[in-house]
Amino acid sequence: MAGLAPGVIASRLREVMEPGRVIDDPVSLLPYAYDASFWSLRRHLVPEVVVVPVDANEIAAVVKLAAEAGVPVVPRGAGTGQTGGAVPAQGGIVISFARMRRIVEIDRKNLQAIVEPGVVFADLQAALLPLGLFFPPDPGSGRACTLGGMAANNASGPHAVRWGTTSAYVLGADVVLADGSQITTGGLRSKALKSSSGIDLTKLFVGSEGTLGIFTRLRLRVQPRPPARAVVLAGYAALEDTVGSLEDLFEAGILPSTAELLDRSAVEAISLYRPDLDLPDGEAVLFIEVEGTAGHVASAARDVETIVRRRATVTRLAEDEGAIARIWAARSGLAAAIALAHPGKHRIFAGEDIAVPLAEIPRTIRRLREVGAELGIAVVFYGHFGDGNVHSAILIDPTDAEEVGRADLFAHRLHELAIAVGGTVTGEHGTGAVRQPYMRAEHGDALDLMRKVKEALDPKGILNPGKIY
Ligand SMILES: Cc1cc2nc3c(=O)[nH]c(=O)nc-3n(C[C@H](O)[C@H](O)[C@H](O)COP(=O)(O)OP(=O)(O)OC[C@H]3O[C@@H](n4cnc5c(N)ncnc54)[C@H](O)[C@@H]3O)c2cc1C
Numbered sequence: 001m002a003g004l005a006p007g008v009i010a011s012r013l014r015e016v017m018e019p020g021r022v023i024d025d026p027v028s029l030l031p032y033a034y035d036a037s038f039w040s041l042r043r044h045l046v047p048e049v050v051v052v053p054v055d056a057n058e059i060a061a062v063v064k065l066a067a068e069a070g071v072p073v074v075p076r077g078a079g080t081g082q083t084g085g086a087v088p089a090q091g092g093i094v095i096s097f098a099r100m101r102r103i104v105e106i107d108r109k110n111l112q113a114i115v116e117p118g119v120v121f122a123d124l125q126a127a128l129l130p131l132g133l134f135f136p137p138d139p140g141s142g143r144a145c146t147l148g149g150m151a152a153n154n155a156s157g158p159h160a161v162r163w164g165t166t167s168a169y170v171l172g173a174d175v176v177l178a179d180g181s182q183i184t185t186g187g188l189r190s191k192a193l194k195s196s197s198g199i200d201l202t203k204l205f206v207g208s209e210g211t212l213g214i215f216t217r218l219r220l221r222v223q224p225r226p227p228a229r230a231v232v233l234a235g236y237a238a239l240e241d242t243v244g245s246l247e248d249l250f251e252a253g254i255l256p257s258t259a260e261l262l263d264r265s266a267v268e269a270i271s272l273y274r275p276d277l278d279l280p281d282g283e284a285v286l287f288i289e290v291e292g293t294a295g296h297v298a299s300a301a302r303d304v305e306t307i308v309r310r311r312a313t314v315t316r317l318a319e320d321e322g323a324i325a326r327i328w329a330a331r332s333g334l335a336a337a338i339a340l341a342h343p344g345k346h347r348i349f350a351g352e353d354i355a356v357p358l359a360e361i362p363r364t365i366r367r368l369r370e371v372g373a374e375l376g377i378a379v380v381f382y383g384h385f386g387d388g389n390v391h392s393a394i395l396i397d398p399t400d401a402e403e404v405g406r407a408d409l410f411a412h413r414l415h416e417l418a419i420a421v422g423g424t425v426t427g428e429h430g431t432g433a434v435r436q437p438y439m440r441a442e443h444g445d446a447l448d449l450m451r452k453v454k455e456a457l458d459p460k461g462i463l464n465p466g467k468i469y
Pocket of ligand 1: 075076077078079117139140144146149150155157158210213428
């Protein structure tokens with residue numbers, strides 16, 4: 001750590017915050033070396049110190065001290081990230097938000113909520129539910145991940161098709177900058193739902209993965225919760241027909257709230273795990289959800305079913321909550337199903353959330369199936385089909401170095417393919433350390449401007465170094 005013995009920085013930190021919230025015993029530091037990425041499992045990058053602040057002023061004091069000492073600072077939410085984002089690539093201080101989990105305010109009339117960054121997504125959702133509100137971006141990790149981590153990664157989930165990603169819902173933020181100073185973006189006292197005032201600094205920080213500043217408070221837009229929903233399940237004999245159905249829906253002026261894809265590899269796994277769900281055979285299954293008032297949903301769901309029936313081999317309409325829950329159980333049981341279908345293999349997160357143009361989804365999946373077969377790597381495909389977000393579950397024996405090498409090659413080809421077909425290496429999980437090598441190919445000269453922004457905001461390079469740039 002930049003010229004300072006680990007013990008020295010810990011004792012300095014204990015001067016600016018309660019000593020018990022500065023962690024530096026080696027065993028307690030271990031969990032902070034990992035997130036969900038395979039990258040972190042292979043590196044064991046343990047921080048020198050972890051701090052657990054309770055407010056923005058403590059975070060500012062920590063960052064000021066780190067800036068003076070030239071020591072890296074890495075913000076960490078729940079550590080569910082899959083790209084090494086919260087892992088201290090160059091050592092230093094990890095900031096945990098475990099003690100900043102307050103929902104400061106839910107302003108129902110103005111459709112917004114103010115939260116501390118450590119609030120878990122599901123806790124906000126539970127608080128909004130009785131008020132008839134919800135926060136639309138819905139990552140699969142929602143029961144664990146924090147809103148700070150979601151804002152930093154611009155996370156999203158199945159509902160992004162209709163509702164968009166986290167970026168659309170961050171109206172403003174309190175941010176600690178690299179010198180320990182503090183700013184508020186989106187207007188000091190603003191409760192406006194939109195603004196054209198000044199440069200949109202909120203957007204600059206959202207998705208910057210803790211490399212430009214640290215969120216200490218977020219002002220989030222929330223939405224009235226649609227009271228009813230229905231799901232159409234459709235089975236297909238050809239991947240192309242899934243895209244055809246989506247085009248048909250768009251042509252009819254219908255934007256579903258989700259359109260989730262299970263490739264045949266995922267259908268086979270789920271059918272083994274939950275045969276009672278009776279998923280249709282074929283190349284793919286789509287779950288298409290519509291939301292709204294009960295009257296709207298009743299007619300929209302029928303319209304969707306009529307339209308997708310043109311190309312699907314099987315359709316099923318689920319309108320009551322029991323039937324809808326059964327359909328979504330198929331999707332949420334996927335991780336367990338994959339494990340059952342591939343005994344002895346472990347799922348690794350090494351390249352799992354590319355997003356490609358809708359029309360390219362069939363070609364992309366087909367090519368990736370071929371690459372997996374060529375390399376002898378088992379891969380299960382699924383995804384948030386409605387916005388081109390193709391997920392790939394890579395399954396290997398992590399103790400087999402040769403197989404790990406082939407999985408690395410698969411992940412590399414997958415990232416390259418995403419760019420080649422006009423997509424992106426990450427639709428929702430972020431760049432972190434894992435996707436860093438692809439930034440030049442994806443962004444060209446724009447990467448240089450990203451670096452200049454980074455240098456301008458963090459000239460000493462102390463904020464989450466080793467990521468993105
Ligand atoms: C099983 C599983 C399913 C998942 N499903 C989805 C999904 O459907 N959609 C999706 O988008 N993601 C998904 N993810 C990835 C991950 O959950 C999201 O990226 C999530 O937003 C990370 O939140 P976190 O609190 O765990 O952040 P962390 O992993 O702790 O950190 C993520 C990044 O945010 C930065 N950060 C954290 N807090 C702050 C802060 N206060 N200020 C500045 N920077 C900060 C960190 O430095 C890091 O760069 C999934 C992960 C798993 C393990």
